[in-house]
Amino acid sequence: MNTPQKAAAGASEVSFTLTDSRNGETIELPVLAGTEGPQVIDVRRLYAESGCFTYDPGYTSTGSCESRITFIDGDKGILLYRGHPIEELAEHAEYMEVCYLLLYGELPTQDQKDKFEKNITYHTMLHEQLAYFFRGFRRDSHPMAVMCGVVGALSAFYHDSTDISDPKHRMVASHRLIAKMPTIAAMAYKFSLGQPFVYPRNDLRYSENFMHMMFATPCEDYVVSPVLARAMRRILILHADHEQNASTSTVRLAGSSGANPFACIAAGIASLWGPAHGGANEAVLKMLEEIGSMDRIPEYVKRAKDKDDSFRLMGFGHRVYKNFDPRATVMQKTCHEVLGELGVNEPLLELAMELERIALEDDYFVEKKLYPNVDFYSGIILRAMGIPSSMFTVLFAVARTVGWVAQWNEMIEDPLQKIGRPRQLYTGPSQRPYVRIGDRE
Numbered sequence: 412m413n414t415p416q417k418a419a420a421g422a423s424e425v426s427f428t429l430t431d432s433r434n435g436e437t438i439e440l441p442v443l444a445g446t447e448g449p450q451v452i453d454v455r456r457l458y459a460e461s462g463c464f465t466y467d468p469g470y471t472s473t474g475s476c477e478s479r480i481t482f483i484d485g486d487k488g489i490l491l492y493r494g495h496p497i498e499e500l501a502e503h504a505e506y507m508e509v510c511y512l513l514l515y516g517e518l519p520t521q522d523q524k525d526k527f528e529k530n531i532t533y534h535t536m537l538h539e540q541l542a543y544f545f546r547g548f549r550r551d552s553h554p555m556a557v558m559c560g561v562v563g564a565l566s567a568f569y570h571d572s573t574d575i576s577d578p579k580h581r582m583v584a585s586h587r588l589i590a591k592m593p594t595i596a597a598m599a600y601k602f603s604l605g606q607p608f609v610y611p612r613n614d615l616r617y618s619e620n621f622m623h624m625m626f627a628t629p630c631e632d633y634v635v636s637p638v639l640a641r642a643m644r645r646i647l648i649l650h651a652d653h654e655q656n657a658s659t660s661t662v663r664l665a666g667s668s669g670a671n672p673f674a675c676i677a678a679g680i681a682s683l684w685g686p687a688h689g690g691a692n693e694a695v696l697k698m699l700e701e702i703g704s705m706d707r708i709p710e711y712v713k714r715a716k717d718k719d720d721s722f723r724l725m726g727f728g729h730r731v732y733k734n735f736d737p738r739a740t741v742m743q744k745t746c747h748e749v750l751g752e753l754g755v756n757e758p759l760l761e762l763a764m765e766l767e768r769i770a771l772e773d774d775y776f777v778e779k780k781l782y783p784n785v786d787f788y789s790g791i792i793l794r795a796m797g798i799p800s801s802m803f804t805v806l807f808a809v810a811r812t813v814g815w816v817a818q819w820n821e822m823i824e825d826p827l828q829k830i831g832r833p834r835q836l837y838t839g840p841s842q843r844p845y846v847r848i849g850d851r852e
């Protein structure tokens with residue numbers, strides 16, 4: 412792994428002066444400027460100089476790190492992987508090129524791509540003993556539960572790539588994770604069907620190999636449709652990385668203690684599973700099926716706006732995007748292409764588009780800047796590709812693994828890196844004595 416020289420964040424002349432009204436003292440906090448996006452107030456000295464913590468539940472205004480990997484402009488609906496617009500990568504790049512770009516910082520030459528792709532291909536097989544882990548799960552286990560368990564178990568198999576201070580170990584662990592996630596994901600799917608596992612094939616490209624392991628059986632040849640492989644490639648690219656989202660921040664925090672890389676990725680999978688995050692794609696399809704018909708859309712839009720109703724429009728809204736999620740725009744276009752090429756008439760697509768139209772004309776969604784996000788259309792495409800909704804978030808995890816490992820490597824290579832250890836605003840009881848059980852009311 413090339414160890415990029417740390418680009419020290421640009422310290423600007425600008426600073427923030429805080430005045431402590433308790434004693435009239437002032438604190439000067441420097442402002443750091445990046446290459447794009449909001450500047451940051453460096454509060455690292457705040458506690459030492461003021462005795463106060465910052466307070467930001469959900470980290471809505473907090474930068475947790477410096478990163479050179481992905482940039483999002485939520486107001487303009489811009490997403491860049493190492494400076495390259497997501498629209499161009501989704502249109503022109505292969506997934507292996509995007510993996511190389513995210514990991515090493517530059518698009519690969521043909522030779523670099525071929526070497527990288529060969530290395531990934533030759534790591535797609537799992538240690539045969541890992542297959543035994545699947546038998547410990549109930550047949551009806553959610554595939555994400557299986558992914559959490561089996562990916563975590565990888566930490567017990569690869570002792571030759573766990574010295575995280577060794578760049579070579581980190582590169583091997585990173586390649587293994589990118590390579591083996593589709594194999595584990597496909598095995599989780601086959602396990603849920605009661606079908607035999609299908610081994611990876613070295614003559615197939617990443618997306619085709621994944622589809623083949625999912626849908627082939629020993630009984631007959633399975634040829635991957637180029638339409639589906641192209642759609643899979645685009646979906647993998649769109650989901651590959653997304654700055655400091657919940658699951659990536661989970662991987663960084665777990666990794667900051669020096670934990671085993673495979674265990675850190677398992678932690679990321681657990682976080683991604685939540686319906687507020689990567690689980691939303693599965694939730695969108697359930698929501699569309701529950702709405703069922705155009706005439707019921709107003710009822711659900713009304714529920715989504717009702718503070719007393721926990722129902723939310725799944726696939727809508729985003730912590731960062733206050734404009735269209737550029738991935739949703741590409742995803743909707745891909746939806747039409749895939750359904751058209753497959754000759755699938757999917758009523759849920761019409762329903763989704765009408766729901767989007769109504770929501771985007773509604774003051775509530777306009778004022779709160781709630782737009783469709785990456786999950787709003789992905790489920791419709793995946794269902795048309797024959798992938799069950801229980802596997803939607805698994806596919807998201809397969810795609811996001813490269814982002815997780817790229818961010819994990821960047822965190823470890825960061826000379827300022829230390830264990831992540833947030834503080835709190837304590838509102839519990841002040842110190843009080845132990846009371847014997849017989850003396851309690």
Ligand code: SDX
Binds near residue numbers: 688691728779
């Ligand atoms: C992903 O972070 C990432 O980058 C994530 C991701 C990635 O690639 O890693 O982009 C992938 O997780 C996409 C998001 C998938 N989740 C969903 O689609 C679930 C539905 N969306 C919401 O749960 C919500 O929009 C979040 C979780 C996505 C964002 O929540 P925030 O930023 O914490 O915003 P919020 O909950 O504070 O909402 C702001 C307001 C609230 O109203 P008020 O309290 O201000 O009156 O908007 C409302 C919310 O009630 N609101 C919604 C809504 N989303 C927010 N109301 C109805 N339906 C919704 N979907």
